Amino acid sequence: MTARILDGNALSARVRGELAERAAALAARGVQPCLAVILVGANPASAVYVRNKVAACEKAGIRSLRFDFAADVDAGEVMAKIADLNADPAVHGILVQLPLPKQFNEAEVLEAIRVEKDVDGFHAENVGRLSQGQEAFLPCTPHGVMKMLEAGDVPVQGAEAVVIGRSNIVGKPMAMLLTNAGATVTVTHSKTRDLAFHTRRADILVAAIGKPRFVTGDMIKPGAVVIDVGINRLNEGPDAGKLCGDVDFESAKEVASLITPVPGGVGPMTITMLLANTVESAERVARRKG
Numbered sequence: 306m307t308a309r310i311l312d313g314n315a316l317s318a319r320v321r322g323e324l325a326e327r328a329a330a331l332a333a334r335g336v337q338p339c340l341a342v343i344l345v346g347a348n349p350a351s352a353v354y355v356r357n358k359v360a361a362c363e364k365a366g367i368r369s370l371r372f373d374f375a376a377d378v379d380a381g382e383v384m385a386k387i388a389d390l391n392a393d394p395a396v397h398g399i400l401v402q403l404p405l406p407k408q409f410n411e412a413e414v415l416e417a418i419r420v421e422k423d424v425d426g427f428h429a430e431n432v433g434r435l436s437q438g439q440e441a442f443l444p445c446t447p448h449g450v451m452k453m454l455e456a457g458d459v460p461v462q463g464a465e466a467v468v469i470g471r472s473n474i475v476g477k478p479m480a481m482l483l484t485n486a487g488a489t490v491t492v493t494h495s496k497t498r499d500l501a502f503h504t505r506r507a508d509i510l511v512a513a514i515g516k517p518r519f520v521t522g523d524m525i526k527p528g529a530v531v532i533d534v535g536i537n538r539l540n541e542g543p544d545a546g547k548l549c550g551d552v553d554f555e556s557a558k559e560v561a562s563l564i565t566p567v568p569g570g571v572g573p574m575t576i577t578m579l580l581a582n583t584v585e586s587a588e589r590v591a592r593r594k595g
């Protein structure tokens with residue numbers, strides 16, 4: 306069996322087209338969706354993601370404001386910028402690119418963003434609302450994964466889902482979304498004993514562990530759906546310099562029924578769901594204006 310590929314670029318293009326129409330309709334009513342992006346430091350991967358987010362906004366008719374701070378900036382300066390953006394009625398979404406340098410308390414920074422502008426879905430109130438199955442801004446990567454499952458007609462209700470990774474931005478919210486959708490979810494991580502025992506039981510396997518090509522074909526149940534959230538740049542070997550996921554694509558595709566590639570899988574959907582949350586936030590403002 307060779308797996309069908311779930312193309313995140315194609316799905317993103319479709320969804321971003323719809324979002325551009327919604328953004329244009331809002332602008333016609335005098336509300337131009339606007340996203341503020343804060344980048345602290347010079348992490349090269351973060352710089353690429355922020356550049357891509359700003360470019361995607363522009364293409365979709367979403368205004369973007371970008372604020373760059375040096376890695377050794379005083380945390381108070383960034384907090385003051387967040388306070389300004391919170392108070393600015395023209396700004397509908399605020400995001401702080403992660404990771405932050407060591408002097409920052411990440412949770413404190415994320416809590417400083419107004420819940421209604423938390424388009425990354427990382428504020429504790431949005432996390433709590435998600436855990437209770439209430440309406441909330443959903444974290445962009447897990448939300449993108451759910452959209453991909455939907456686009457691939459993957460039955461989630463009743464499925465055995467295994468998530469590898471327990472990070473706040475992917476693993477934990479992913480588990481909550483799959484649970485809310487009726488899957489039976491197992492969260493595994495670096496301390497899990499006999500990981501392959503769990504992964505081989507999965508109808509839906511989500512890999513978000515941050516280890517290049519970690520999940521191999523022999524760890525996958527035949528016919529499973531494999532979602533690769535990892536983005537790793539290889540430093541050595543014949544593929545040095547190339548991007549790869551947490552899944553060994555070549556062996557996995559021979560066992561799975563459906564698989565996401567890296568690049569071109571979940572990554573583009575992360576940015577797409579950020580645009581979706583920003584447009585949604587602006588629509589809420591427009592509704593309140595009447």
Ligand SMILES: Nc1nc2c(c(=O)[nH]1)N[C@@H](CN(C=O)c1ccc(C(=O)N[C@@H](CCC(=O)O)C(=O)O)cc1)CN2
Pocket residue numbers: 353354357400401402403404425445446474536548567568569570571572573574575576
């Ligand atoms: N504030 C946030 N910080 C981080 C998030 C997040 O959702 N919010 N997620 C990740 C990084 N990330 C978004 O910020 C992200 C990662 C990857 C991609 C992507 O499109 N990847 C491409 C490859 C891009 C490349 O060439 O490097 C792909 O997979 O095709 C988008 C967004 C951590 N931080």
